[in-house]
Amino acid sequence: MTPTDDPIDAPAGATPAASATGLSPLEKLGWQPFFADQVVDEDLQVTPPVRVVEAHRSGLRVRGDGIDQVVPPKLAATVGDWVLLDRVLPTSSRVLERKSLFKRRAPGHDRSLQLIAANTDTSFIVSSCNPDFNLARLERYLALAFGAGVNPVVLLTKPDLCDDPTPYVTQAEAISDRVPVVLLNAKSAEAKAQLAPWCKPGETLVFLGSSGVGKSTLVNALFGKETAETAAIREDDARGRHTTRHRHMRFLPNGCAVMDTPGMRELQMAEAESGIADLFEDLTELASQCKFRNCKHQSEPGCALTAALAEGTVTQARLERWNKLAAEDLFNTASLAERKGSDKVLHKTIRAVQKRNKKSRR
Structure with a gap:
């Protein structure tokens, strides 16, 4: 795990100060009154707030005001969580109450929950206009979003690879009148502008969907550069290949946090x-x-x-x-x-x- 070039870092020990965007270093990580209200009696010099920005088997990468380090994986947290970092014993750090949480039953026969993403404000549910489009799978993702208390938006990608994307849009719009449906070409110059209404300073959005639907390509579109690895789908069945191998968060210059996730084939409902x-x-x-x-x-x-x-x-x-x-x-x-x-x-x-x-x- 190596530091990124996200423009939010401040010198170690620096006092939080408003940046050119009007947000402090913590606010650019997604710090909100909901979390601040939980630490009124804490000594933030001893246990400073940090956010989990990457999850690996070897540990969790956390970032804060002048902090960028890895803590052991035993901490019961996931990407997006806010933590009061115990510098002496990181595994004893306190995970703050979550605004929202995406979770599923872990794949396989293990009877446990897998935490996917915490404290997100908007979820982009991505599907493509090809034979891999699956109405039931879309409903699963949307049920997770509603259960997590997160506003979902359905993104339909690759309209240029089908004769007519209208049937895909019609099916997606019929699921719920509470969910916007956006048709876009992830590789087009217009994609960033189409997503802009949801990319608000200080908020967090997450991309969810199967492999190969264009999640990483959309992340690249938002940043205007190749920040996420991409790969072509298989032509025989329109299925995608895994390019995103772990959950991680990047930050737009305006202070919007963007979370990319690996494709999920198995999405079992639990506590939903x-x-x-x-x-x-x-x-x-x-x-x-x-x-x-x-x-x-x-x-x-x-x-x-x-x-x-x-x-x-x-x-x-x-x-x-x-x-x-x-x-x-x-x-x-x-x-x-x-x-x-x-x-x-x-x-x-x-x-x-x-x-x-x-x-x-x-």
Whole structure:
């Protein structure tokens, strides 16, 4: 991990001062009153606030006012987190309460949560106008965004590689009237201007999406130079290759933080009930009108969703996607809770054994 050329650094020990942008060094890292209100009783000379800007297996890179260092990976934080840095014992640093958090069930059979990005204000959900476009996958990302409390924007890239991008735009716009949909060519001169309304000083945005959809190309467009590695997609199936290998944050001259993330093929819902409900708010409202509270929305009498299907106001495909996400989230959330319970029992047993062994040695 090497320092970047982001224009936010100040000499070690320097007093925060407003820059040409009107933001202090910490504010250019995304420091906001929400975080400042949590440290009113702290000695900031002893435990200065720093932000996690990169996550690697070997450690977390943090930056602050005159600070740029790596702390051990045992600190329970992710990219975007604000931390009060314990200089003596960095793993004991306090992670401040988060404004928002993207998370998913970890890939594979491990029953744990993976933290993706913290304290973001806008999420760019990127998909491309080619055979890799997947409506259900877009809904998953949007459910995560709603659950995280982050404003999502759908970016549809590579319109020049299809005969007509209109069907892709129509499908994306039909997901939710709360989500803007922007069609753009990531390699065009207009891309930066199209994203500018969301690139506000002191705020943080994150790019999310599968490999090969153009996330890193869009990052490069914002900075006006090659700051992120890119690669072409496979022509046989339009799938992308991983070029971004870890989550990291860069900073625009105006003080907007830009977070790039590796492509995610597996996006399992967990602890996302509120986000799913917000994304499918029309179905959630209809379900509340069913005659029976435990209605399965299949053949029960008085089912409002069944009636909506018959009337044609709800499609079977969308209902099935909603049911699938809700069931998946319920199962994974219960599975994670079960593991947490098992871990508590295990730790309690270990402590009891250690206590008995200690007594036996006396």
